[in-house]
Amino acid sequence: WELHEDTARAGQAAGWQDPAHAPADWLSGDAADPMILLYTPSRSGDKAHQPDFWMRRTVTIPAGRAASLTHLHVARAVYDGNDTPLFAAWLNGRPLTCLSAERGDFDQCFELGGALREGDNQLVLNTHGSPLSGYAFLGGTPFRRYPHMSAPENRLWFDAVNFDAWLRVGKIEAQLRATRAGDPDRPLKLMALINLLDLTTPLCEKYGAYQHDTGGAGGYWCPMTGARLARSHGLPFSCEQGGPPNSAADLQAALTFYLMYGNDAVDMVFGVGHYRDKPEVAAWFDQNLQLIHCIGKMTLPTPPIAVLRSTRATRLGFEEPWNWDIARGALQGVGRNFAYIEVPDLLNGTADQFPVIIDDGTVLLTDEEIE
Secondary structure, eight states: OEEOHHHHHHHHHHTOOSGGGSOHHHHSSOSOOEEEEEOOSOOSSSGGGSOEEEEEEEEEEOTTOGGGOOEEEEEOOEETTEEOOOOEEEETTEEOEEOSOSSSOSEEEEEOTTOOOSEEEEEEEEOTTOOOOSOEEEESOOOOOTTSSOHHHHHHHHHHHHHHHHHHHHHHHHHHHHHHHHOTTOOEEEEOOGGGHHHHHHHHHHHTEEEEEOSGGGTSOOGGGTHHHHHHTTOOEEEEOSSOOSSHHHHHHHHHHHHHHTOSEEEOOSOTHHHHTSHHHHHHHHHTHHHHTTTTOOOOOOOSEEEEOOHHHHHTTOOHHHHSOGGGTHHHHTTOOOEEEOTTHHHHSGGGGOSEEEEOOOOOOOHHHHO
C-alpha cells in the first residue's frame, strides 16, 4: 500500500468524506492504488466517529464474465460480540447498495447493480476504520441469511452452528467432569455462556456448577444472561461488574440489578482502591452494608409466569427473542414477576411449575416440542 500523506491532509482540509468529493488525482487511476487514512476525533463503534480508511483497487474482469458477477462479498470483523461498522463501497464511481444489517450479519454483501464491466474496474472501499479481516470477492451468489436460503443451505447452516455449540459444550463437560473428579466440593463457575444456556444448564445440574455473567448484568437489565433461568432450575447465579463504579449512582444501579436478579454472589473483581479511594462510592458502600449483605441470602418465591426464551433461536441468528421479550420491562410495568425457561424445559418437567408460560418468539421447535 502507498500512503499519500499530502493527499490525505488536503482531503481532510477540504472536508471530503466520499469519492465524489475526493481529489481528482486520487480517483484518476493514474497513480498507484493508495490507502488514505483520515482521522476523526475519537474511535468507537459508531462509524460516524471512526477514522475513515479508504482503499482502492483495480479489478480486471475477463470478457464474458461481467454478467455472471452480481454481488460483492466482504468479510466482517466482530470483536467481543460487537459488529464493526459496515463498509461503504463504490464501483466505477457508483455507490453500491449494502444488503447486510448493521448488527448480526458476518458477511457484507453489496449489489453491483450493473456497475461491473469487462476490462478494468475501479473498486473503492471506506472501511470506517475497521480492518479488512478476511475474504473480499465478486460472485454470482446473492446475500444469504438463515432461514431464507435454499433447503440444503439452511440445513448446512443449522448443522454447522449447532455442531460448533456441541463441540464447545463437550469441552466444557470434559473440564467439569475432570475437576469434579478431583474435588467433589469445589465451586464450579461457568462464565458468559450466552448462546449455550440451553445446553449447559443440564451440565450445571449434573455437576453442581453454576452460571455467571461477566459484566453486562451490572450495566443494564439483562436477566436473559442466565439469572432467571437458573432460578427456574434451583441453581445459583452470580455476576461481576463490567467496570469499577465511578460514582455512587453506578454502584447503586449495579446492586439494584443484582438484587432484582436474585443473585447468589457478586464478584467484585477490581482492586479495593476502586471502591475505597472514591469518597462518594466508599460512603455509599458503608451506608448500605445491610443491603449488600442481602446478596446470596434471599429465598425468592417462584413466580407464576415463565417466559419461554430459546437460546437455540438466538444462536441461529433469529432476532425474535430480543424483539418479543416482555420480561425486559413490560411485565415489571404491570407489577408482575417472572422466570425464564428454555425449550428443553418443555420436555424435562421444569415448565410444569409455572401456571402461565408466555412464548418469546421461539421460532424453531421440533415435532416433539410442539406436541
